[in-house]
Amino acid sequence: MSFLKTQIKGNYVIGDSDAVSSLYESGGFGRLRDDSLQLRFVEAAYLLSRGKISVLKNGAELDFDAFIQFAAQQEEFFELKYIVYKDLKERGYYVQSSATDFRVYPRGGKPGKGSAKSYVYVRSERMPILLSELLGLINEAQNVRKQFILAVVDEESDITFYDVKRADAVGRFEGGMSAPYPAEAEKETPVKAVLFKERVILADQETADLLYNRAFFGKKMDDERLLLSLPEALYLAESGVLELYEMDGKKLSNEAFSENAARIDSEFLKKYVIYKELKEKGFVPKTGFKFGTHFRVYRKVESLDKIPHSEFLLNAVSPEYEFKLPATSGAIRLANSVRKRMIYAADLGGRREYVEFERIKM
Numbered sequence: 001m002s003f004l005k006t007q008i009k010g011n012y013v014i015g016d017s018d019a020v021s022s023l024y025e026s027g028g029f030g031r032l033r034d035d036s037l038q039l040r041f042v043e044a045a046y047l048l049s050r051g052k053i054s055v056l057k058n059g060a061e062l063d064f065d066a067f068i069q070f071a072a073q074q075e076e077f078f079e080l081k082y083i084v085y086k087d088l089k090e091r092g093y094y095v096q097s098s099a100t101d102f103r104v105y106p107r108g109g110k111p112g113k114g115s116a117k118s119y120v121y122v123r124s125e126r127m128p129i130l131l132s133e134l135l136g137l138i139n140e141a142q143n144v145r146k147q148f149i150l151a152v153v154d155e156e157s158d159i160t161f162y163d164v165k166r167a168d169a170v171g172r173f174e175g176g177m178s179a180p181y182p183a184e185a186e187k188e189t190p191v192k193a194v195l196f197k198e199r200v201i202l203a204d205q206e207t208a209d210l211l212y213n214r215a216f217f218g219k220k221m222d223d224e225r226l227l228l229s230l231p232e233a234l235y236l237a238e239s240g241v242l243e244l245y246e247m248d249g250k251k252l253s254n255e256a257f258s259e260n261a262a263r264i265d266s267e268f269l270k271k272y273v274i275y276k277e278l279k280e281k282g283f284v285p286k287t288g289f290k291f292g293t294h295f296r297v298y299r300k301v302e303s304l305d306k307i308p309h310s311e312f313l314l315n316a317v318s319p320e321y322e323f324k325l326p327a328t329s330g331a332i333r334l335a336n337s338v339r340k341r342m343i344y345a346a347d348l349g350g351r352r353e354y355v356e357f358e359r360i361k362m
Contacts, residue, residue: 003054006044011074013044013055023047028094028110040097041071041078042085049086077122084122084151087159091362095120100140104149118147120161123325125154131321131346135353138164149360152325160329161362167312167343167354175282176300181215181241190243193233195252198264200233202226202242211236216284216301229287230261230268231275238276267294267316273347274316288313291334293342312341312356319348332357 004022006015015023015030015037023029023037029047030039039047047053048064055062062070072078081101088095088102094110096103103116119141123129129150141148142165150162167173185207193202201221202208208226211217217236218228228236236242237254244252252260261268271294278285284298296310313335321344335342336359344355 004052005056006039006053007056008070011041013039013041013053015039015053019053023052024111028096028105028112031096031111041075042082042097045071045082046086046089077124080124080153081122083153083157084120084159088120088362093362100137101151103146116146118149120149120151122151122153125152125325125329128322128324131317131319131323131344131353131355134164134323134355138166138355142166142169149362150357152329161360162332163358163360165356167341167356169356173281173354175278175284175298177215177282177284179215180279180282181217181236181239182210185210185215185236185241186239187241190237190240192245193228193237193242194245194247195233195257195260196247199230200228200242200244202228207241211241213304216286216298216304216307230265231272231285234258234261234272235276235279270318270347271295271316274314274345274352277352278314285314286310288315291338291340292331293335296340310340312343314343314345314354317344317346319346321346328357332359 004015004019006013006019017035019037020032020035024032029043030037044053044055045064045068048055048067055067057070068078068082085095085097085102088104092107094105096111096116100119101122102120104118104120105111105114106117121137138148148164150164152160152162154160191202191204191207193200203225205224208220208224212220212226217232218226221227233242233244234254234257237244237257244254244257246252258269275285275295278297284301285295286298288294288296291313293313294316295314297312297314298308298310301307315331332342342357346353
């Protein structure tokens with residue numbers, strides 16, 4: 001068999017003009033540099049494994065095993081990238097190695113004949129990823145209108161692909177409620193509600209019925225009383241619908257209630273910021289405990305006689321949050337299995353970020 005001869009130069013494998021016509025023009029491999037072809041190590045490994053090229057290092061030819069051992073010493077996580085590159089090529093995609101690991105072209109497209117559709121970033125299941133790092137990668141893809149895909153390689157070298165994007169990247173991230181609560185719930189004097197150990201009880205039947213039946217706040221304790229979660233109670237107090245009290249009759253300021261709530265639930269403060277914004281965007285957030293998340297979120301609830309399925313599950317996270325991929329994978333799989341989207345939300349001070357994960361097939 002006739003091999004195209006290439007040689008290692010620095011961090012690339014270089015082919016001559018014959019390689020340009022044979023590999024770049026026909027197969028979309030590498031990048032053109034003057035009259036030569038510049039291949040990344042994963043591209044060269046793939047071509048070497050298929051007998052398309054030979055690779056020389058200081059005049060000596062390397063077989064496949066020797067080459068990938070060399071490449072793995074030069075490029076961090078080379079073997080992970082090769083696993084993903086090989087998989088994508090075998091699925092029929094044109095793939096270019098790049099700073100974001102890979103650029104993947106849509107079916108029917110290839111380098112020199114159109115633009116890439118997706119950026120693919122490779123990660124081991126053992127490697128956590130910071131929210132800040134993920135947002136940077138999403139920004140990089142979004143700025144050039146590319147889809148951002150996270151390719152996670154597990155213990156057994158299987159690959160799971162995730163489409164990762166801002167939840168409002170397509171369309172408007174808005175709920176369908178015209179108001180967060182019925183206007184009739186606002187009275188000249190706010191209604192009294194009492195903080196017990198872990199929740200708030202509202203004993204005014206008229207207000208309880210309005211909040212529960214028309215805005216899906218809380219859960220009825222009986223015909224007269226409404227049990228409210230901590231975020232619901234604070235939101236209604238800040239809106240002037242409720243006044244909050246302790247069980248001994250002492251009035252609680254909103255600040256004091258918030259401090260108490262943070263002692264009851266160590267995640268209350270970060271959850272509440274997101275809860276409040278979701279309400280203001282017209283959504284109906286409720287506890288996501290049964291799904292192992294902070295919230296399950298409805299776009300609109302028109303009637304309690306026929307409550308729709310919630311649209312997405314949401315976890316509120318800190319700006320320093322680190323995605324541990326096995327746990328993240330479990331959350332995404334559960335959300336997808338119940339036909340919901342999985343979103344992570346963070347308060348970054350001047351803005352909120354909503355990052356959505358969706359498991360996809362390539």
